[in-house]
Amino acid sequence: MAKNISVDVAVIGAGTAGLVAVSEIIKVTQNFVLIQDGPMGTTCARVGCMPSKALIQTAADFHRRGVLEKKGILGTEGLRLDGAAVMRHVRNLRDHFTNGMVAKTTRYGERLIQGHARFAGIGRLEVAGRCIEAKTIIIANGSRPALRPEWAALGGRVLTSDTLFEIETLPKSLAVLGMGVIGVEIGQAMAHLGVRVVGSARSGRIAGLSDPAVTKAAAEALEHDLELWSGHAADLAAEGGRLVVSAGPNRREVEAALVSSGRVPNIDNLGLEQLGIPLDERGMPHYDPATLQVEGLPLFIAGDTNGREPILHEAWDDGRVAGYNAVRTAAPARFKRRAGLHITFSEPNIVTAGTRFKDLEPGTFVTGRCDFDDGRALIHDQNQGLLHLYADVETGRLLGVEMCAPDGEHLGHLLAWAIQRDMSVFDTLKMPFYHPVIEEGLRDALKQAAARVRKKPHFPEMAFCENE
């Protein structure tokens, strides 16, 4: 390809959002470039969703030994881990998923350009000494773990999700700084694998929950596995060659630390200041979340870079929106987003769907609860957790849910779909619930909420033929 080229669309970043954007763009034009800086294969496949799920699965399988003896399964005391093999298996699966994504990237041949992109002006990029003129540009170059330089200086024993899956074997002890989704998932998985884990949640919030009772249930569940420090900023230091984590009055020597206290959008190294447009304190231009367009410019921001919802299915949709609109800049379409759904793959799962508790107006909603203490959850030895669902006090319309629940990932889908379809607690109670299933716990919560709604139908349990 020529040194200086002119294209319809340039996409910065061959991650999830960028690849999906390209799949939309090529429905209209083949004259595009996809620019990738660093390793190919998406955050999700390389260092995110996939290797974490592989580690969690092994951890859950090993942890399960604790409930087997009472069932008549003997010999569990002989089960042991080969830490190096555990990490090799995680990397093998990771490589399987990453290779799939790399193949989806390299198929674009010379339209794929490797190097770091910088803006030289509106519609102009410089990449590895080449100049690219583009009618439209999509910024989709992801995010990176936040890591304070003084912690980075402590060396390889201070990990982030970028380096975690490269460790040769399991550490004996681990500090987890930040109990968001990544901290909770990895912290608990490491604990299940026999690593002594201490987790620090500065704000006391856990995995994005905002309901105090559900947060408490999640904390209690985590405390079966690890030590949880809450309410103090954590710090790392080397003391006589040893790594020490501290937070308020707490202090612990650890073999390694995982810093999981947020991610930084890769927006700060693109030369956006060359565009002469207003940038916020993070260096982010203002964009319309319904079109992903930067106001007045042929420029879109998609995926983790835009800082909106750094989760895969939202990045995927961002790619669709930006790709669709990048080839229709005359009249970009406004897209309606899906109902919110956030899942932390801990045990029990931590899930929110729809509106979070903290965003509800007190007095406008009723709550239904279930604590999963019996039935199928008991049979599966997963009888712990708490689900709170919120419904409109007048009509019973489902508003949202926060939960720490067995099979919460599945309950979350059911509820997110019901919320997006504007269903009420009464509508959902007319749906089938098999027996014995975890969904019956959800039904208990729906019934409880239904009983508290002001306007109730005559017989909420079933539908009459004449009424629908």
Next chain:
Amino acid sequence: MAKNISVDVAVIGAGTAGLVAVSEIIKVTQNFVLIQDGPMGTTCARVGCMPSKALIQTAADFHRRGVLEKKGILGTEGLRLDGAAVMRHVRNLRDHFTNGMVAKTTRYGERLIQGHARFAGIGRLEVAGRCIEAKTIIIANGSRPALRPEWAALGGRVLTSDTLFEIETLPKSLAVLGMGVIGVEIGQAMAHLGVRVVGSARSGRIAGLSDPAVTKAAAEALEHDLELWSGHAADLAAEGGRLVVSAGPNRREVEAALVSSGRVPNIDNLGLEQLGIPLDERGMPHYDPATLQVEGLPLFIAGDTNGREPILHEAWDDGRVAGYNAVRTAAPARFKRRAGLHITFSEPNIVTAGTRFKDLEPGTFVTGRCDFDDGRALIHDQNQGLLHLYADVETGRLLGVEMCAPDGEHLGHLLAWAIQRDMSVFDTLKMPFYHPVIEEGLRDALKQAAARVRKKPHFPEMAFCENE
């Protein structure tokens, strides 16, 4: 209570349907009796859903050892079963659930009458020498496993679900006659527990599936665990003191046999012939499925006894319908039933929802498929199965699904709800799917079906703001 009594409602059978019926009746009248013959505690809790799930959970936990070594979990060769402890654990859980149901039964005090009920006429019952006059009667006395007398004569080694959970320890080998829900669940669980199992499916149908491709996938999954004989009627015989199962050219000596070839409604021992009303060949009077009323009489038939859908949540609804109408006989309400949902808790789960394949008109529907060979299913080592979903060829409206799928119980709920809400494949594709989840396999099938529907929206992947 007096020898001869007169009540508003008499309920025959304190199982699920009977107990739920009483819970509706007491909202209107306290003048009722509940008549129970034999052990209390419901089919579900005593010999059905609950002990089978307990056995399946232990079996799944033991079977799981086969995938652990590659993950770095060593020492699995030392795992072994204490068969007696396995069965004790199952019975302990069973007793926990049964005791809960017994407590719900005995709380009715002297309104609970123990003994066998027989009709002496319309509105008249005889129970243990007492005569009961009832304005309305609900028959809800369940069903029993079908067992040919010549097989019963072979003694305790010929089991049904009524006797299975009482065995002291696991047999070395087991023949399973009938691969419906019970045969598949118990047969596979026993195989996972190390029992050598042969299963005979006379018709070739498995767990209620009707789609040939899904049936084949289910058979292949089962054949990892047990030997499956298909297409021949099976027989049992004692040969020189040994138990032998045969079917067509197949023949095998086994230590025990489970007869799971259907259930017989307990309708044949009530003296219904005293009522002078027409009975069908099973001895069943004609009843209206929307009201559960026997035509023209103050008589209702609910739960397994009516032979409609012998599964718990349907029995529960039957109890509601019959109980609601038993105290409103002047104008019984017609109830709309929930979308069909049938789950077999095998590995993978076997599930049908909505309309079955065999009941669809060829040419009127499109099919979408997923075989769960990658993604989360691969991480969980559950990457086998097949899902076929059916949608209206013109509009894309979801009609039904048959599947043999990991986490099929949860996919089944999601789809049954979507079907009951008249959603199309395009509607469902606008819902959130998290990553990485088994639900993404469902999305693949939805996309495939969507591509085959005649009338497609412009951009099926997402919703535009102006369109909804």
